[in-house]
Amino acid sequence: MATSDPSHGAATTGKPKPKPITPSDLRAEFSHHDPTIARINNGSFGCCPATIIAAQQRHQLLFLRQPDYYYFHTLKPSILQSRRLIQTLINADHVDEVSIVDNATTAAAIVLQHTTWSFFSSNFQPGDAALILHYAYGAVKKSVQAYISRAGGHVIEVHLPFPVKSRSEIVFEFQKALKLGKSNGRKIRLAVIDHITSMPCVIIPVKELVKMCRDEGVDRIFIDGAHAIGNVEIDARDIGADFYTSNLHKWLFCPPSAAFLYCKMSDESSDLHHPVVSHEYGNGLAMESAWIGTRDYSPQLVLPEVMEFVNRFEGGLKGIMKRNHEMVVEMAKMLVEAWGTELGAPPEMCASLAMVGMPSCLGIRCELDALKLRKHLRECFKVEVPIYYRAPVEGEVDPITGYARISHQVYNVVEDYYRLRDAVKKLVETGFTCDLLSK
DSSP states (O other): OOOOOGGGHHHHHOOOOOOOOOHHHHHHHTTTSOTTSEEOOHHHHOOOOHHHHHHHHHHHHHHHHOHHHIIIIIIHHHHHHHHHHHHHHHTOSOGGGEEEESOHHHHHHHHHHHHHHHHHTTSSOTTOEEEEETTSOHHHHHHHIIIIITTTOEEEEEOOOSSOOOHHHHHHHHHHHHHHHTGGGOOEEEEEEESBOSSSOOBOOHHHHHHHHHHTTOSEEEEEOTTTBTTBOOOHHHHOOSEEEEEHHHHSOOOSSOEEEEEOSSTTGGGOOOSSOOTTTTSOHHHHHHOSSSSOOGGGTOHHHHHHHHTTSTTHHHHHHHHHHHHHHHHHHHHHHHHTOOBSSOGGGOSSEEEEEOOGGGOOOSHHHHHHHHHHHHHHHOEEOOEEEOOOOTTOSSOOOEEEEEEOOTTOOHHHHHHHHHHHHHHHHTTOOGGGGGO
């Protein structure tokens, strides 16, 4: 186990303590953002400060200047340095448990490919089950279908309530799905569990669900924490899953795209392979992932500079996460009060994202309406925010069917949220409905 704390990098590396960031520094770091847009959607694509972009460009130019030297002398040591930082950030036992990949979807492909081979080798039997949350990321859900269903596995979706009132609701529904998965003598071979669901966004009690899976004999557990690192604390050892992935570019300021895949040391983990086969095949997943052919690896190499950047903030990364959470909750409550609606989850189940109910009179009746309204807010009010469509439950009177997913990152200011507040209030006051967008 690494004992260094990346939030105190200056003390462990002998470098001078980073200069505290000022408001003007912060504006300069994100001056490349479109100043006309209220960007409250960090959750989709993340953000990258100017100093990190400069570090990325230095790596790109070094490679282009002398590719052979860079490949033989710089690339692998730089990737190893990033892996060691990730090891410390997530409390992994060994650096060999950490591989760097393009994104969480790639990590899912690695895990699902491994599971598929178990069906083909008859270690798993046709009809054995894989469990996945109904609110799992779309690409991951389709990956489960593409790998597991085609190999003969049975996929069970855990249907979660939304709005959600408490963690216990999630635990209850997950327990029901586990019992269903084991019915008729079937075995559950894989559970795919989000740490923070994407749409709608809710923090999932992963440690509790992992324990339930272990108690019920689930073979393998994969945590999709795409939104997690830089958003909530991750302790891979404490969570206890076999696999854990998170994107470095969403909330940890890396350029797109970069992610890690944690694989708990076991006999099985040695048989994991990257879907792209290169001449590193057979040298372990970390090495296979470190070279998948000629491409731009620079997003994976700037983590040292990222840690220097976050250490300029009070409290380092933990301080950033705390303030982002407090601010997104404050802004969400402000919007709820202004619109007369409700939160999609209690504050303790929000991280740096929150679901805010939109006035029902807007007439959001389907996913297409949500997309059209999002486009309307972007083009007419210069607000960028995703909107989630929630199908009404039978018997509901005047239900809230649209929820804005707001994010808060260090570059956001309260005026961004006021613009969203006022845009929606204006739509309501003018009698707008989504039906008008189809005309």
